[in-house]
Amino acid sequence: MSWRALRAQTLEEIRMTLEQGERLLVTFVIPILGLVLFSSVPIISTGTAHRVDFFAPSVLGLAVISTAMVNLSISTGFERGWGVLKRLGATPLGSSTLLVAKVLAVLAVELVQVVVLGAIAAGLGWHPHAGAGLAVGAELLGTVAFSGIGFLLAGTLRAEVTLALANGLYVVMLGISGIMFPIAKLGGFAAVARLLPSAALTDVLHPSLGGGAVPVEGWVVLAAWAVAAPIVAAAAFRFD
Amino acid sequence: MPAIEVEALEVSFGSVTAVDGVTFSGEAGEVLALIGPNGAGKTTTVETLEGYRRPTRGTVRVLGLDPVADHHALVPSIGVMLQQGGTYPVMSPERAIRLFASYYDDPRDPDELLDLAGLREVAKRPAKRLSGGERQRLSLALALVGRPRVAFLDEPTAGVDPAGRIVVREIVAALRDGGACVLLTTHELAEAERLADRVVIVDRGRVVAAGRPAELVTTGEEIRFAAPTGIDVVALGTALGASVVEVGPGEYQVAVAATPAAVAALTAWLAAEDLPLADLRAGRQSLEDAFLRLTSRDAHHEPEPPR
Incomplete structure (x- = not known):
């Protein structure tokens, strides 16, 4: 593996994410709007003292879903459709290094998201609890899980189908994963929803950043997705 | 050692045999054209040499290496132009060539390539706003970035206007003069006659004739x-x-x-x-006579292999 090629490709992947409007919409605009809107306007009751204490961890989870799953799968899916993945496979960069560059770019964009969203949340009066270390671990585990799901979609389906499915999953996860409202409000359905990687991620993020006991179940579900999704993706991924 | 060796190559996709016992070789400093009707097995043969497909039977070697098993050793020495696609629509020619240059140890100068491929005036335009011919020339330029010793050009003149064809011809000739082996495919006989030192005519997965264009025509x-x-x-x-x-x-x-x-x-x-x-x-016959005679059939064409 050439480090020079990996570095150049990673920078190019970051640049392509940050310069295209439709990709910025899902990675920055929607999480920021969600954070500001829901934290400021009492639309949904959150059960926390300050609304932002609930929505800040929520959008930090949403940031991972939007970048590692939605943005990664759609861009990779279209690049596969355009023959770019195939073509780069015949260069010294190589197809596996290309996928590594994509994951590194996801991590870099997430870092920017965390800084931006964290700053906005702080501006809205958010004081994170000291357990930020756990939150970082959850974000990394979530990145692995959602990148695996993203690659699985992109590497097996037509680009247009990946686009539709990734956006559909995004909306479903946004709705029932403890992002827009506490998952307990789902009643009996909450146990099923908690099997989603998105719900597991927010299950860990909310207590980590809000002060409270982090449920073991959340870690287990998140870790299971982080192991299974990349393995299945690696087995099923097609470059052309 | 030949630059390209194809020996009794067979490639099947399920029950469809796309390539059925093809043998040929190409030397350094030689331009070889695979010609044949659509579905003849040209692209499948080239993609096997590029390492995208494994032979069902037979062997292929490029610079003495197995394109699949020795992939990492081989890729720095080959240049690839796919039949279609392979470029980022959002990326301008200049940006794409610079990115590709970063993949190689000793790349060619991106500015020189922009001039060579006639892309200077559209250097900063996203590929999606280039004409078909300009995109083809970008794809060709990207195949040259790494100073390939073997270049695989699948339909390099498809959709290219007459002025662009001259550019493509000059680039192919320069590659040969620089000692590279060029394997290109086309279904246009006139292009094969102009571009290639030797042609290999394939039909329904088999070689039906091979030789210098002059040998096949006259x-x-x-x-x-x-x-x-x-x-x-x-x-x-x-x-x-x-x-x-x-x-x-x-x-x-x-x-x-x-x-x-x-x-x-x-x-x-x-x-x-x-x-x-x-x-x-x-x-005397024309190459077209020879080609039509060699590839005429009553049977329907084999379907294109799945991509």
Whole structure:
């Protein structure tokens, strides 16, 4: 593996994410709007003292879903459709290094998201609890899980189908994963929803950043997705 | 060591045999054209050499290496132009060439490549806003970035206007003069004749002829005639002292110079056998004649292999 090629490709992947409007919409605009809107306007009751204490961890989870799953799968899916993945496979960069560059770019964009969203949340009066270390671990585990799901979609389906499915999953996860409202409000359905990687991620993020006991179940579900999704993706991924 | 070696290559996709026993080789400093109708197996053959597909049977070697097993060792030395796609629509030619240059240890100068491919004026325009011909030339430029010793160009002139074709021809000639082996595919005979030192004509997965374009076109060394199908070509061949082949139903080719004596011997034999003679031709053919003769068929074309 050439480090020079990996570095150049990673920078190019970051640049392509940050310069295209439709990709910025899902990675920055929607999480920021969600954070500001829901934290400021009492639309949904959150059960926390300050609304932002609930929505800040929520959008930090949403940031991972939007970048590692939605943005990664759609861009990779279209690049596969355009023959770019195939073509780069015949260069010294190589197809596996290309996928590594994509994951590194996801991590870099997430870092920017965390800084931006964290700053906005702080501006809205958010004081994170000291357990930020756990939150970082959850974000990394979530990145692995959602990148695996993203690659699985992109590497097996037509680009247009990946686009539709990734956006559909995004909306479903946004709705029932403890992002827009506490998952307990789902009643009996909450146990099923908690099997989603998105719900597991927010299950860990909310207590980590809000002060409270982090449920073991959340870690287990998140870790299971982080192991299974990349393995299945690696087995099923097609470059052309 | 030949730059490219294809030995008894067979590639099947399920029950469809796309390549069925193809053998040829290419040397450094040589331009080789694979020509044939759509579905003949050209792209499948090239993609096997590029390492995208494994042979079902037979072997392929590029610079002595196995394109799949020795992929990492080989890729720095090859340049690839896919039949379609392979470029980022959002990326301008300049940005794409610079990105590709970062993949190689000793890349060519991106500015020089922009000029060479005639892309200077559109250097900063996203690829999605380039014309078809400009995109083809970008794809060609990207195949040159790593100073390839073997270049695989799949349909390099498809959709390229006449001015662009001259650019492509000059680039191919420069690659050859620099000592590279160039394998290109085309279904346009005129392009093959202009671009290639040698052509390999493939049809339905098999090589039907190979040689310098001049050899394939101008044999005067043959007589062609039409007669009822199924005549005894062995007996006729013995009588004429030359091989006779039924190249199509009722269409025959005699490998002998079209001298008056040879023509007389042929007509005498047919007369003795009481066979009607429908058509008799001798002398020069165009490459198109040769191609149509070699690839004509009543059967439908094989479907394109799944991509």
